[in-house]
Amino acid sequence: MTVYLIRRLLMMVPILLGVSVLSFGIMYLSPGKPAVLNMDPNVSAEARARQIEALGLNDPVHVQYARWLARTLKGDFGVSYIRKRPVGQMIWERLGNTMILMGVSLLLAAAVAIPVGILSAQKPYSPMDYTVTTGSFLGIATPDFWLALMLIMLFSVHLGWTPVGGMSTLGADFSLLDRLHHLILPSIVLATASMASLMRYTRASMLEVLHQDYIRTARAKGFRERTVVYKHGLRNGLIPVITIFGLLLPNLVGGSVVVEKIFSWPGLGMMFIDATFQRDYPVIMALVMIGAVVTIIGNLIADVLYAVVDPRIEY
Amino acid sequence: MKRTIQRIGLTLVVPFMLVACGDSAPTTESAAAAPTSDEPVYGGNLVIGVPGEPVIINDLYLQDVPSSDIVELVFASLMTTNVALEMIPQVAVDQPTVSDDGLVWTYTLHDNVRFHDGEPLTAHDVAFTYSIFKHPDYTGPRSGDFLTMESVVALDNQTVQFTLTEPDARFATRMTYGILPQHILGDIAVADLGDYTAFNVEKPIGAGPFKFVSWNQGQNIVLEANEDYFEGRPYLDRVTFRFAADLNALVLLMERGEIHHFEGVPAGEMAGLAAVPHVNMHSTLALRYDFLGYNLRNPLFQDKRVRQALTHAIDRQEIVDTVMEGHAEVAHAPVSPLSWAYNDDVPRFDYDPERALELMAEAGWTRGSDGFLQKDGQRFSFEILSNDGNNVRRDLGIIVQQMLGEIGIEVNPRQMEWGAFLERILSPNFDFDATILAWSLGLDPDPSAIWHTREIEQGLNNVGYSNPAVDAIADSNIVIVDQDERAAALAEAWALIAEDQPYTFMWYPQQFVALNERVNGFVHHPRTNMHGVERWWLSTN
Numbered sequence: 001m002t003v004y005l006i007r008r009l010l011m012m013v014p015i016l017l018g019v020s021v022l023s024f025g026i027m028y029l030s031p032g033k034p035a036v037l038n039m040d041p042n043v044s045a046e047a048r049a050r051q052i053e054a055l056g057l058n059d060p061v062h063v064q065y066a067r068w069l070a071r072t073l074k075g076d077f078g079v080s081y082i083r084k085r086p087v088g089q090m091i092w093e094r095l096g097n098t099m100i101l102m103g104v105s106l107l108l109a110a111a112v113a114i115p116v117g118i119l120s121a122q123k124p125y126s127p128m129d130y131t132v133t134t135g136s137f138l139g140i141a142t143p144d145f146w147l148a149l150m151l152i153m154l155f156s157v158h159l160g161w162t163p164v165g166g167m168s169t170l171g172a173d174f175s176l177l178d179r180l181h182h183l184i185l186p187s188i189v190l191a192t193a194s195m196a197s198l199m200r201y202t203r204a205s206m207l208e209v210l211h212q213d214y215i216r217t218a219r220a221k222g223f224r225e226r227t228v229v230y231k232h233g234l235r236n237g238l239i240p241v242i243t244i245f246g247l248l249l250p251n252l253v254g255g256s257v258v259v260e261k262i263f264s265w266p267g268l269g270m271m272f273i274d275a276t277f278q279r280d281y282p283v284i285m286a287l288v289m290i291g292a293v294v295t296i297i298g299n300l301i302a303d304v305l306y307a308v309v310d311p312r313i314e315y
Numbered sequence: 316m317k318r319t320i321q322r323i324g325l326t327l328v329v330p331f332m333l334v335a336c337g338d339s340a341p342t343t344e345s346a347a348a349a350p351t352s353d354e355p356v357y358g359g360n361l362v363i364g365v366p367g368e369p370v371i372i373n374d375l376y377l378q379d380v381p382s383s384d385i386v387e388l389v390f391a392s393l394m395t396t397n398v399a400l401e402m403i404p405q406v407a408v409d410q411p412t413v414s415d416d417g418l419v420w421t422y423t424l425h426d427n428v429r430f431h432d433g434e435p436l437t438a439h440d441v442a443f444t445y446s447i448f449k450h451p452d453y454t455g456p457r458s459g460d461f462l463t464m465e466s467v468v469a470l471d472n473q474t475v476q477f478t479l480t481e482p483d484a485r486f487a488t489r490m491t492y493g494i495l496p497q498h499i500l501g502d503i504a505v506a507d508l509g510d511y512t513a514f515n516v517e518k519p520i521g522a523g524p525f526k527f528v529s530w531n532q533g534q535n536i537v538l539e540a541n542e543d544y545f546e547g548r549p550y551l552d553r554v555t556f557r558f559a560a561d562l563n564a565l566v567l568l569m570e571r572g573e574i575h576h577f578e579g580v581p582a583g584e585m586a587g588l589a590a591v592p593h594v595n596m597h598s599t600l601a602l603r604y605d606f607l608g609y610n611l612r613n614p615l616f617q618d619k620r621v622r623q624a625l626t627h628a629i630d631r632q633e634i635v636d637t638v639m640e641g642h643a644e645v646a647h648a649p650v651s652p653l654s655w656a657y658n659d660d661v662p663r664f665d666y667d668p669e670r671a672l673e674l675m676a677e678a679g680w681t682r683g684s685d686g687f688l689q690k691d692g693q694r695f696s697f698e699i700l701s702n703d704g705n706n707v708r709r710d711l712g713i714i715v716q717q718m719l720g721e722i723g724i725e726v727n728p729r730q731m732e733w734g735a736f737l738e739r740i741l742s743p744n745f746d747f748d749a750t751i752l753a754w755s756l757g758l759d760p761d762p763s764a765i766w767h768t769r770e771i772e773q774g775l776n777n778v779g780y781s782n783p784a785v786d787a788i789a790d791s792n793i794v795i796v797d798q799d800e801r802a803a804a805l806a807e808a809w810a811l812i813a814e815d816q817p818y819t820f821m822w823y824p825q826q827f828v829a830l831n832e833r834v835n836g837f838v839h840h841p842r843t844n845m846h847g848v849e850r851w852w853l854s855t856n
Binding site: 030031032033047048050051054079082083084085090093094097152156157160163164165166167168170261262263264266267270271274277279 | 360362367368370371454456458459509510512515516531532533534535555557558559560564567568570571573732733734735737738739773
């Protein structure tokens with residue numbers, strides 16, 4: 001196991017290097033210049049040339065990449081082209097907001113998906129099961145942005161129950177209730193896709209367990225169905241489900257970009273989309289790398305957990 | 316620049332996705348203050364909705380509208396503009412005295428102006444601020460405004476004197492920059508000023524009607540009333556700028572009463588917002604025109620008669636009535652009706668498809684068997700490029716496609732992401748046939764930045780327009796200090812440009828501000844969102 005872990009961690013290095021080369025290349029090749037250099041008639045050609053030079057954008061792409069890599073390896077993400085502030089500091093300021101949103105969404109997804117998945121597995125091919133299955137396919141298929149806009153239209157505009165966006169009521173002191181009020185819609189939207197896949201996993205895993213011999217034995221002993229399912233079945237049935245959480249992380253990272261932008265939730269996702277439109281290269285690169293690390297770690301956690309909970313798996 | 320964020324700039328309209336539209340006609344009010352029988356009351360927190368987060372609270376470096384709105388409140392400037400876009404004094408006591416040769420401009424300052432930290436604002440601060448533009452290490456975008464300025468000195472605490480190398484009629488409009496405190500920034504190297512976030516982001520200190528309180532990254536900026544503002548304490552206790560994702564979000568926030576003010580209501584949302592009981596709409600002409608520009612490097616567009624024909628074939632009034640829902644005036648010249656230099660006595664090419672076909676025939680374009688105009692076996696076909704997320708431009712492209720199609724011209728409208736779009740249409744690529752854009756104009760009507768031949772390679776003259784007569788006027792108009800004389804010279808340039816039709820001038824649009832009914836004292840200024848905010852107040856009912 002230790003050897004395996006070390007091997008996996010070592011493998012992260014070439015993967016991350018590859019991701020950085022690819023994203024740097026795509027960024028370099030994509031049309032559009034950093035917004036700081038946008039057309040402004042009061043900027044003389046000379047001043048603009050100076051700015052471009054100062055940002056090092058005149059150097060060949062491999063030189064720019066090498067400079068970025070050297071700096072990043074020292075733990076320095078550079079300075080935002082647009083906001084002139086250290087990227088590390090900007091990320092640190094918003095990291096917590098994104099974690100809150102993702103955490104609440106994950107909890108929400110688990111709280112809904114696991115019980116519903118179990119119920120579906122108990123009565124497979126019943127009308128309830130079909131309803132749940134259809135619902136989860138819809139959840140997977142529905143685009144985040146559409147769902148977000150629909151929910152805003154319904155709950156914020158027509159019913160006036162929830163805020164349109166933001167993290168807290170303006171001018172009000174911080175209160176948990178107010179924060180949750182602002183969290184409701186974005187976390188529901190972000191949780192939807194994860195909820196749906198988690199539900200399918202739970203159902204499949206429980207179905208498999210409920211057909212095992214020892215479950216039949218338990219029933220033959222005359223245990224109540226509830227005891228059979230929740231005491232004997234659940235513990236084994238949820239083992240594979242736990243491992244899935246690591247795989248949900250990339251989903252959440254991707255989803256947060258859209259959800260945060262629409263709900264004006266000031267986290268890393270919103271920062272990423274703004275930086276993309278402004279071509280704020282240092283910010284884009286830093287966030288892409290963080291996303292890559294989170295994805296790889298998420299996969300690693302899933303694999304390791306799998307080995308931990310299932311003795312039949314050996315690395 | 317305070318109140319003149321960009322002398323001219325490419326107008327970026329925020330992507331727009333949600334269209335919820337009522338069917339009642341929008342009620343628009345004049346630009347006058349909202350009528351009220353009450354006496355102004357002190358207090359309240361005014362919430363302004365802005366589409367996007369400001370970048371920097373320093374007038375010498377900002378390049379975005381949200382930043383300029385904040386600067387407007389936090390900083391004071393020598394001069395400002397009124398709703399008629401005339402220069403009026405703020406920190407200065409009166410208009411400047413200008414020497415007979417037009418080279419020496421002297422301003423006298425009020426003696427009771429203080430920065431938010433209590434230090435007096437003197438002529439030394441003004442000289443300090445304006446000398447930065449001339450410093451070789453200045454990294455900001457505005458040095459081009461001061462090419463004719465030789466020096467600026469404080470003669471005493473209340474008198475500041477600018478000396479020019481040559482007469483410059485534009486110079487009066489350069490006096491609107493927010494004055495920086497020398498006692499805080501004097502020791503910072505000019506090279507580092509633009510990145511000096513301790514001042515520009517964390518604690519900007521000016522002498523304006525509101526003090527900076529806090530900037531919650533990604534959420535809002537809070538300002539509070541400056542009790543010692545030299546023109547009297549503002550009525551409002553606080554002004555909060557709330558950042559939203561885009562104009563859609565602002566429309567929703569307005570409907571829910573979560574913001575009190577936002578500028579830039581999209582045409583399609585007008586009726587819906589106007590129908591909301593607590594929302595009042597204000598409109599005024601924007602200092603801007605929208606246009607369809609032709610790349611004159613393309614052989615298709617090199618014959619003047621062809622460009623005139625294209626304009627003749629486009630029913631602009633019809634487009635204004637439909638796409639803009641009537642909230643615009645058809646434009647004929649590259650100058651706004653709001654400008655003192657406006658003159659609409661220019662050649663016009665009104666909707667006349669017959670005349671369009673005649674002109675095309677003169678230029679050698681005749682209908683082929685397939686119904687399209689052609690010449691030497693080549694079909695007249697081109698692409699109109701615009702930025703995505705802008706429904707008005709999308710619809711305009713489609714309608715122009717149809718109208719030009721009727722006289723046998725093939726048009727392909729296409730939209731691209733803003734950054735990519737700019738890269739295509741600007742130096743060094745110029746990779747476009749025709750493009751839909753708008754110019755936000757500056758206080759000074761000097762046409763050089765857009766029309767001068769020297770601006771073709773690097774500047775905003777990306778259509779490649781070159782006319783020696785226009786160049787001559789562009790060069791000479793800036794030394795004519797007498798406004799009437801200068802207006803006459805410029806009128807000639809407008810006529811020359813209109814005759815050449817490098818653009819089909821589309822319209823002068825209205826701009827709309829949505830205002831919560833509790834806001835009183837609002838005055839709609841065509842260039843700046845926060846005009847006179849120290850005299851706005853919130854009623855308590």
